[in-house]
Amino acid sequence: MAKHADGKDKDKVPGKEVDEQYREARRNFLKQSSLITALALAPAGVLKAGELDEQLAAKFEKVSVKLTINGELKTLNIEPRITLLDLLREHLDLTGTKKGCDYGQCGACTVHVDGQRINSCLALAVMQEGKTITTIEGISPEGALHPMQAAFIQHDGFQCGYCTPGQIMSGIACIREGHANTDAQIREYMSGNICRCGAYPNIVKAIQEVKAGGQDL
Numbered sequence: 001m002a003k004h005a006d007g008k009d010k011d012k013v014p015g016k017e018v019d020e021q022y023r024e025a026r027r028n029f030l031k032q033s034s035l036i037t038a039l040a041l042a043p044a045g046v047l048k049a050g051e052l053d054e055q056l057a058a059k060f061e062k063v064s065v066k067l068t069i070n071g072e073l074k075t076l077n078i079e080p081r082i083t084l085l086d087l088l089r090e091h092l093d094l095t096g097t098k099k100g101c102d103y104g105q106c107g108a109c110t111v112h113v114d115g116q117r118i119n120s121c122l123a124l125a126v127m128q129e130g131k132t133i134t135t136i137e138g139i140s141p142e143g144a145l146h147p148m149q150a151a152f153i154q155h156d157g158f159q160c161g162y163c164t165p166g167q168i169m170s171g172i173a174c175i176r177e178g179h180a181n182t183d184a185q186i187r188e189y190m191s192g193n194i195c196r197c198g199a200y201p202n203i204v205k206a207i208q209e210v211k212a213g214g215q216d217l
């Protein structure tokens with residue numbers, strides 16, 4: 001390639017090098033996007049569900065996140081796309097928190113983040129950096145029942161029990177928020193927690209009893 005007297009390539013035009021770098025980055029991005037799309041659209045017969053998940057997962061970079069979960073500080077390397085619910089259930093074996101709808105409709109996945117109740121299926125785990133998470137496993141010392149758990153047992157606040165961890169986490173929050181003063185108020189502020197067994201009257205009784213007990217929750 002011809003050079004100028006100053007040693008620079010004669011053919012290099014100012015800005016052209018930057019243009020080329022931009023095109024290269026764009027080409028790489030498109031290649032990676034196409035690969036991810038192709039994997040996602042691959043027919044079930046071509047890739048088994050597990051393989052597909054693994055191949056997609058490999059395309060995402062992991063990030064480090066620090067969370068305090070049930071009193072224990074954890075540093076975790078996770079994919080940015082993972083929800084708090086999946087992190088708890090699939091990576092930390094905290095399966096007390098349930099997956100019902102996975103769309104923020106049923107409340108089965110309710111946990112406390114910095115003391116506030118949230119639907120963990122709607123929260124990305126990486127967004128919880130530095131926060132304190134409490135799940136149903138962490139509301140009382142091992143071997144002891146939290147007053148809300150005891151009240152649910154006493155008042156038969158469940159049948160199949162699938163919604164119960166979420167109901168209990170919401171019930172505790174409902175009292176802390178000052179939203180458990182009447183049956184109607186409890187029903188309104190517990191309305192995000194669905195019970196397909198219809199244990200609602202007994203759930204309200206359990207929450208009323210804990211509220212009347214005046215314990216520090």
Ligand code: FES
Pocket residue numbers: 098099100101102103104105106107108109110119120121122
């Ligand atoms: S699983 Fe989260 S609201 Fe239903």
Ligand code: FES
Pocket residue numbers: 157158159160161162163164194195196197198199
């Ligand atoms: S106890 Fe069965 S869904 Fe609530």
